[in-house]
Amino acid sequence: xxxxxxxQDYWWLLICVLGALLVFLLLVQGGQSMLxxxxxxxxxxxxxxxxxxxxxxxxxxxxxxxxxxFASFPLFYxxxxxxxxxxxxxxxxxxxxxxxxxxxxxxxGNIFGTRTYDTCLFxxxxxxxxxxxxxxxxxxxxxxxxxxxxxxxxxxxxVISTWAPTxxxxxxxxxxxLLLGFTVLFLARTQAALYFINNxxxxxxxxxxxKVRVLMNGIVFVAxxxxxxxxxxxxxxxxxxxxxxxxxxKGKYFWNMIDLWWFGVLFLAGVLxxxxxxxxxxxxxxxxxxxxxxxxxxxxVVISLLAVAGYNNTPYYPSLTAPASSLTIRNxxxxxxxxxxxxxxxxxxxxxxxxxxxxxxxxDRRPITPAEMRGNDHKY
Numbered sequence: 001x002x003x004x005x006x007x008q009d010y011w012w013l014l015i016c017v018l019g020a021l022l023v024f025l026l027l028v029q030g031g032q033s034m035l036x037x038x039x040x041x042x043x044x045x046x047x048x049x050x051x052x053x054x055x056x057x058x059x060x061x062x063x064x065x066x067x068x069x070f071a072s073f074p075l076f077y078x079x080x081x082x083x084x085x086x087x088x089x090x091x092x093x094x095x096x097x098x099x100x101x102x103x104x105x106x107x108x109g110n111i112f113g114t115r116t117y118d119t120c121l122f123x124x125x126x127x128x129x130x131x132x133x134x135x136x137x138x139x140x141x142x143x144x145x146x147x148x149x150x151x152x153x154x155x156x157x158x159v160i161s162t163w164a165p166t167x168x169x170x171x172x173x174x175x176x177x178l179l180l181g182f183t184v185l186f187l188a189r190t191q192a193a194l195y196f197i198n199n200x201x202x203x204x205x206x207x208x209x210x211k212v213r214v215l216m217n218g219i220v221f222v223a224x225x226x227x228x229x230x231x232x233x234x235x236x237x238x239x240x241x242x243x244x245x246x247x248x249x250k251g252k253y254f255w256n257m258i259d260l261w262w263f264g265v266l267f268l269a270g271v272l273x274x275x276x277x278x279x280x281x282x283x284x285x286x287x288x289x290x291x292x293x294x295x296x297x298x299x300x301v302v303i304s305l306l307a308v309a310g311y312n313n314t315p316y317y318p319s320l321t322a323p324a325s326s327l328t329i330r331n332x333x334x335x336x337x338x339x340x341x342x343x344x345x346x347x348x349x350x351x352x353x354x355x356x357x358x359x360x361x362x363x364d365r366r367p368i369t370p371a372e373m374r375g376n377d378h379k380y
Contacts (some may be wrong), residue, residue, distance in 0.1 A: 007339040011072040012310045019136070019340055020063040020302035024295050025058040026132070027195050029112065030188025032098070033126030034213065035118045043206055043255045044118070050199045051192075054103050055365045059095060059354065063080055071342055075147070075160070075332035080138070083145050083163030091131045098124035109252055129188050133181030134172055139234060139309050140253065141176040142318035147325040164321070176231055183228050186221035187298065190214055194281060196290035202365035211282065214290070218278040232305075233257075240313045246323040254364045256308035263311075267304035267343060273297025 031051045038044045070077040075133035080087055101117035101124075104110060110117075144164035164170050171177055193213035200206065237252025249255065257264040275295030284290075310316035333339065 004333075004336045004339070005330070007336060007343060008333045009073075009311070010343065011333070011339060012329045014306070014349070015065070015068055015072065016303045016306040016310075017299075018061065019306050020299040022061045022065050022132075022303045023187070023247070024056070024191070024298050025054065025061055026129055026184065026188040027191040027280050027291075027295075028055045028058045029125040029184070031192035031196065032121040033129070033185070033189055034192065035125075036122045042370050042373055043202070043209075043291070046200050046202060046206075046368050046370065047196060048105065048121070049116070049373065050196060054360075055098065055102055057332075057360075059099065062095070065249055072239045072334055072339065073327075073329065073332045074334055076327050079142070079147060079161040079163075079317070079327065080135075081143055083161055084135075084138070084143065086166070086188045087131060087135060087168030091128060091135065092123040094127040094131070098128070105121030106212050125188075126185065129185040130178070130181035131172070133184035134174075136173070136184075136326055137177030137180040138171055139306070139316050140180075140237075140318075141174065142236065142320040142326075144321045145172055145325065146320055146322040147319070147327070176235075179224065179228050179231065183221065183224040184187040186217050186224055189217040190278060191291060191294055192295055193217060194277065197281065197302070198288045198291045199364055199367055201369050203370070207286070214278060215282050218282070222275070222278075238315045238323060240315060240326075240328055240330075246315065246326055248323075251313060253308050256312045256314060257304070259312050260308060263304040263307045266300045270297040270300030270302075270304065274301065 003235050010360075028051045031047055035044055035047060038047060046096040066077070066081075101120040104112075105114050105117040147160060148162075191209040197207060197214070233254035234251055235253060236248050236250055236255075237247045239245055239247050239252060252359045257267060274294045274297035277290035277295075277297065280287050281290035281292065306316075308314065310329050313328075315328045317327035317332075319325040319327075334342070
């Protein structure tokens with residue numbers, strides 16, 4: 001049993017890392033949400049090509065994140081993806097139109113025009129960020145589901161998890177989830193502006209435009225983030241007792257940060273790095289490296305938040321309708337054999353991460369310029 005506990009903890013940490021990388025890469029969606037407010041065609045083309053070189057990394061990370069959850073914690077996968085399917089279908093649809101838009105935006109004979117596909121990218125940028133934030137919000141603030149594992153022996157209705165009749169719409173209407181969703185959106189917009197400053201070598205007007213975007217979106221993000229942290233750290237969370245019962249603890253996630261102090265340190269360090277990246281860009285004369293401070297800080301913050309959602313006997317998927325049905329890393333994981341096999345496979349993750357880092361470096365070693373976009377050799 002001790003070995004199984006170690007494997008469950010290890011795989012939850014991997015889930016935290018993948019989720020953190022996904023939130024960082026949502027800068028692609030954040031940039032797309034700015035396309036329709038960009039008046040200059042050349043500026044918009046530079047932005048689309050800057051984002052177009054990275055959109056597949058975001059989509060791939062989302063798929064890997066879902067796949068890792070399916071393999072390591074299958075009960076979550078079946079409960080959430082199978083129950084809140086309207087929420088997940090909207091997320092999937094937004095990412096499908098993103099892929100179509102990048103593929104056909106500059107195709108010869110495009111009868112819809114680039115503006116139509118830019119609108120689709122805008123929809124994915126806004127809807128994708130907010131709804132992914134809503135989906136993660138359920139891991140803190142709960143969802144309306146019930147789990148009855150004994151039903152699998154019922155040949156007439158072998159359904160383990162049952163969901164609220166609205167199947168995900170209720171999660172979208174729940175204000176704490178929306179608070180996190182809009183926090184994610186404005187974080188993505190802020191990081192997109194930071195990335196444009198780093199990745200696009202245009203005139204001073206473009207630089208100033210994105211510096212203003214960092215300022216405006218950064219202010220909104222910080223306000224929303226402080227509100228989210230305030231709500232989260234005072235929320236009544238669940239705790240699994242030694243006898244398996246569920247109790248309610250005031251400020252559960254705050255006390256998790258204290259008990260798991262190393263994640264609390266990572267959280268504070270990440271917050272300071274994000275603020276430094278934003279502040280240095282706003283107040284610096286011509287600072288272009290803010291995305292790396294903000295990006296690394298974002299990864300640290302998200303890892304910490306997801307960690308305290310699952311460790312320290314905390315149900316990472318609380319049930320609002322039946323607290324005893326809440327999912328934990330202990331009651332929802334795969335078997336020890338499956339986790340052992342997957343752990344061996346997971347050792348290739350550093351190789352994949354190294355490849356992604358190298359590909360990113362190769363794509364960004366030369367900044368995008370207006371002269372390049374005026375030619376016909378750009379893809380998007």
